[in-house]
Amino acid sequence: MSDCLFCKIRDGEIQGDIVFEDDDVLAFNDVNPHAPVHVLIIPKKHISTVNDMSAEDVSVMGKLFSTAKNIALQRDVSEDGYRLVVNSNKQAGQSVFHIHMHLLGGNKLGPMVDRID
Ligand code: DGP
DSSP states (O other), X not given: OOOOHXXXXXXXXXXXXXXXXXXXXXXXXXXXXXXXXXXXXXXXXXXXXXXXXOGGXXXXXXXXXXXXXXXXXXXXXXXXXXXXXXXXXXGGTOOSSSOOEEEEESSOOOOSSOOOO
8 A cells, every 4th residue: 555645545545535537637626725726736657756756757746737737717816817836855844755736826916935135
């Protein structure tokens, strides 16, 4: 059994508020939303970080973007705008080590990162 939280949501061992699923991709609402729309989009395949991607994973990463586009349309944030974020490793704030794309929208978002001088 996997220790990965998002693999457990994928496998139904932990309940997820799923908004989209196909053979390769799963999307569910973030448990701790930072915006009115905050959806996490993951490859079903366990890949820990962007650093762990291989050539065969390129197409599923493209599917994360097309899924984000479709969900943004469904949730009516396409026109006003939304943000897609993939944190990679600890210093970037990654806390769950299964690649996930954050889709954030529904209000005006602040600066993407604190300015570092
Ligand atoms: P990151 O910091 O980029 O690794 O984002 C991880 C996100 O995962 C964070 O926004 C909170 C969310 N999260 C953590 N645990 C759960 C959970 O059990 N269910 C759901 N739906 N989201 C979770």
